[in-house]
């Protein structure tokens with residue numbers, strides 16, 4: 001059996017989730033639901049990045065303690081993920097005691113081995129990114145991503161990151177699947193063509209107290225990224241007595257896949273692997289950087305710009321499943337994509353109300369009308385129905401290979417093609433007329449359409465769990481498994497079906 005270990009970033013808890021963070025988490029949920037459906041043993045880790053200056057400052061502004069801030073926002077994340085139907089296995093909090101202990105163990109080990117040293121440092125610090133820059137890195141007095149920086153001079157501790165530069169380049173070159181998509185891999189290799197600095201991994205408590213204390217110097221806390229990145233490994237048992245088997249199973253054998261936004265590729269594809277190399281821990285299997293959800297001005301939707309869309313508001317317009325469907329279908333994983341109500345409503349109307357919704361309501365309606373709601377026995381042979389069967393039986397393989405290459409939008413394209421074929425076939429045969437003269441021929445047409453609906457209710461379940469469950473109920477609850485897609489005619493003759501209200505009512509754009 002295959003194993004699939006997927007992680008999302010740990011989100012900063014200075015603010016509630018927005019469409020950008022929800023996007024990443026929904027994609028992760030969809031991918032892991034597909035793997036679960038394929039029969040893989042699956043683990044999905046998400047969580048909260050709770051230390052660092054941003055949280056400390058937000059809490060101070062609000063007159064509460066950092067932990068109060070974290071507890072409050074963690075609840076907002078958890079309830080948003082619940083409402084968006086996200087099925088995670090681990091919600092990781094970097095304030096967990098066991099995690100802090102492992103962070104300290106790693107630091108102590110690296111310090112004792114001389115992989116961490118202290119030095120006087122002068123540089124430019126970006127508070128919003130929590131990253132130090134050298135003078136040469138600045139672009140027009142700002143960080144390379146355009147954030148404000150302040151000059152800082154202090155003693156700090158450094159991790160000998162530069163020592164691992166060549167080993168990392170070798171690893172990336174030897175493993176074409178390590179960084180996806182390829183454009184990001186090239187970006188990282190380009191970055192590694194410049195000399196790599198050592199990494200400042202401490203913050204003086206005088207400036208920042210909200211963090212994991214350095215085990216070898218009580219006046220300092222750990223740089224938030226050094227602490228947060230380790231979560232992916234501590235979450236599955238790193239350096240925890242009694243959890244060795246679990247760690248081997250998920251980290252060393254299965255290998256983690258980190259799904260992240262492209263803005264945090266350097267921390268994940270450079271800092272993190274060099275930390276692991278120094279600690280003699282195997283590297284993750286893959287780092288996949290997705291693109292951005294863009295606003296009306298075609299810019300990244302972001303908390304700092306304050307133009308974020310609340311995913312839960314969208315849910316009120318098109319339902320959770322409509323939103324999930326849009327994000328998977330319209331955003332090609334890895335690319336940027338615009339978001340607007342127009343795009344969202346069009347997609348839901350075209351694919352769900354018209355294509356899938358129509359197939360379901362017409363088919364179920366005709367079974368009710370002409371066969372008293374009971375699934376009829378296949379009647380006279382029909383080459384059109386044979387063609388639909390062939391098409392349907394090939395679709396699961398297309399879906400699976402798209403998911404395995406982390407291209408879920410392609411999986412949906414394959415499913416939509418099947419729906420198009422089925423609707424075309426229905427138009428051609430016009431069972432609503434045919435029924436008046438030839439019931440056996442009508443039965444064949446409707447059986448084919450019902451089978452397509454059964455296939456789709458399984459194939460789209462990871463994307464729209466609630467609606468597809470509902471469709472399955474209307475089809476008389478056939479077996480819901482990947483195996484059930486290897487055979488046609490999974491529905492039983494005589495089973496009662498139910499048309500019900502439209503599964504996806506047509507939407508009108510709000511004025």
Ligand code: ME8
Pocket residue numbers: 008009010011012013019020021023024049228229260261262263264291292293294300301302
């Ligand atoms: O970076 N479209 O947390 P974070 C798509 N704590 N993705 C977006 C987006 C948008 N408009 N806006 C934000 C952190 N994101 C760290 C991670 S991991 C050990 C630590 C994505 O809350 C962004 O790309 O600032 C990033 O992957 C994620 O939200 C978390 O952002």
